[in-house]
Amino acid sequence: MVKGLFITFEGPEGAGKTSVIQKLAAELTEQEYPILLTREPGGIAIAEQIRHVILDCDNTEMDARTEALLYAAARRQHLVERVIPALKENKIVLCDRFIDSSLAYQGYARGIGVEDVLSINEFATEKMLPSLTIYFDIEPEAGLKRIAANNNREINRLDQEKLDFHYKVKEGYDLVKEKYGERIRVVDASMDFESVCNQAREVLISYFSKHGF
Numbered sequence: 001m002v003k004g005l006f007i008t009f010e011g012p013e014g015a016g017k018t019s020v021i022q023k024l025a026a027e028l029t030e031q032e033y034p035i036l037l038t039r040e041p042g043g044i045a046i047a048e049q050i051r052h053v054i055l056d057c058d059n060t061e062m063d064a065r066t067e068a069l070l071y072a073a074a075r076r077q078h079l080v081e082r083v084i085p086a087l088k089e090n091k092i093v094l095c096d097r098f099i100d101s102s103l104a105y106q107g108y109a110r111g112i113g114v115e116d117v118l119s120i121n122e123f124a125t126e127k128m129l130p131s132l133t134i135y136f137d138i139e140p141e142a143g144l145k146r147i148a149a150n151n152n153r154e155i156n157r158l159d160q161e162k163l164d165f166h167y168k169v170k171e172g173y174d175l176v177k178e179k180y181g182e183r184i185r186v187v188d189a190s191m192d193f194e195s196v197c198n199q200a201r202e203v204l205i206s207y208f209s210k211h212g213f
């Protein structure tokens with residue numbers, strides 16, 4: 001039986017998801033919450049290899065459906081190998097991106113269709129969804145500026161898409177928020193780092209206490 005909490009973090013490029021989750025995961029672990037921090041695509045060896053194929057290839061001509069299938073394949077392996085076993089051990093799994101990224105990026109921004117991308121992902125996940133998603137809300141240009149200002153961050157194939165694409169990603173997320181509003185909480189990610197951490201921490205702690213943690 002699956003017992004823990006499965007919580008995901010979503011948003012456009014450079015919204016601050018990774019930085020905020022890393023800080024909060026360290027704090028919450030210190031406070032003895034049973035946290036597992038992981039990411040998509042990746043988190044385990046096979047999925048990290050798939051990440052490399054999707055994001056680090058020189059081939060800018062990767063077919064949109066191939067891309068969608070690769071994300072779904074990485075998701076499947078990560079779910080069965082890492083997420084589900086941790087949930088069975090009653091852990092709180094914090095995952096940097098999940099299915100909503102596929103719906104926004106591949107389904108909407110690439111133009112494959114949100115319903116088609118949902119359907120291959122339902123096959124991959126056997127319809128498993130997170131119970132809570134924290135959405136980092138920021139204008140695409142502001143997020144991209146943050147990435148450009150950080151010389152240490154790798155720039156991947158999707159970061160390099162035109163600004164238009166990133167605006168479509170945001171529109172895709174708007175559809176996702178309409179469709180799954182009951183599990184999605186929005187934080188204002190345009191604020192300074194400490195304020196964004198405070199907003200996300202508040203959502204998490206109140207969710208944990210409502211769910212027996």
Ligand SMILES: Nc1ncnc2c1ncn2[C@@H]1O[C@H](COP(=O)(O)OP(=O)(O)OP(=O)(O)O)[C@@H](O)[C@H]1O
Binds near residue numbers: 015149191194
């Ligand atoms: N609130 C903030 N204000 C200013 N800069 C920030 C803020 N949060 C994060 N940053 C910086 O912005 C950059 C992008 O942050 P981060 O990698 O955490 O974003 P992300 O949402 O995980 O991006 P991506 O999904 O594209 O990997 C980093 O250089 C980080 O230090």
Ligand SMILES: Cc1cn([C@H]2C[C@H](O)[C@@H](COP(=O)(O)O)O2)c(=O)[nH]c1=O
Binds near residue numbers: 099
């Ligand atoms: C899970 C997932 C991710 N993406 C995109 C979003 C980002 O451009 C990269 C992941 O890089 P990050 O630095 O770890 O955020 O992949 C996507 O298009 N579809 C997905 O399902």
